[in-house]
Amino acid sequence: MTIDQRVVSQHRRPDGSARALRPGGGGYVGPQATYLPGTRRLVGWQAIDYARQRYTVGGDYTRQRHQRQLVEALLTRAGNAGLATDRVKLEQVLAALGDTLVFSGERTAIEYAYALRNLTPPALTRVELPGRSVYAGGGYIGEQLDAAGRGFLRAVAAGEPDAYLSTHPALIDD
Structure with missing residues (x-):
């Protein structure tokens, strides 16, 4: 790491x-x-x-x-360990995780692992949504996204995250 x-x-x-x-x-x-x-x-x-x-x-x-x-x-x-394509290894890892892995859906964890087997870190775009702490009456009340972060969420909802990131490259976490 x-x-x-x-x-x-x-x-x-x-x-x-x-x-x-x-x-x-x-x-x-x-x-x-x-x-x-x-x-x-x-x-x-x-x-x-x-x-x-x-x-x-x-x-x-x-x-x-x-x-x-x-x-x-x-x-x-x-x-690197080939987990997504080696069912025995993947089952061993899932068994070792036990109750610490919470999984729900119509498919099994093994099916999802197989479907995502070609997903690699270079294929991911990590996005950092900027924000700030919000205080009221002298006390912390939570976090609020900045305008760029809110804009990205709107772009995702509209199915246009790539276009938004091309005009807001600072959101990409290298």
Whole structure:
């Protein structure tokens, strides 16, 4: 996985164990797992922990970018392992995921994996929808997309995301 900035975990120690809550609340105590920029091979808990961190420069928007990076890394790894075309391997992975994989639909996960077998990271266009935190009365009330992000959603609904992105290339997350 490519880590694009130094990220310090709020949740995990360097060995993967959970950090203890500070007595009386107010955060966590103990050493923190730290993820340094570069191409890294992460074990499962590290990848999830890295992608969960929102207390970074950029906040939740940075977390969303890191989640997109994780999906790309997983897709690359699955493709390199031949999961989409090796039913036995795919069934082993699905069994290992157990109840952590929630799947619904008329088709099975194996059928979807086969249908998407040629999907590779270079074929994906990752889109970052810019927004900002919204406050009212001194309190945080949520997030709001900027005009460009709202415009992209309208373009998707109209079936014209490519045309919109061609005029708003800053939304493309390289």
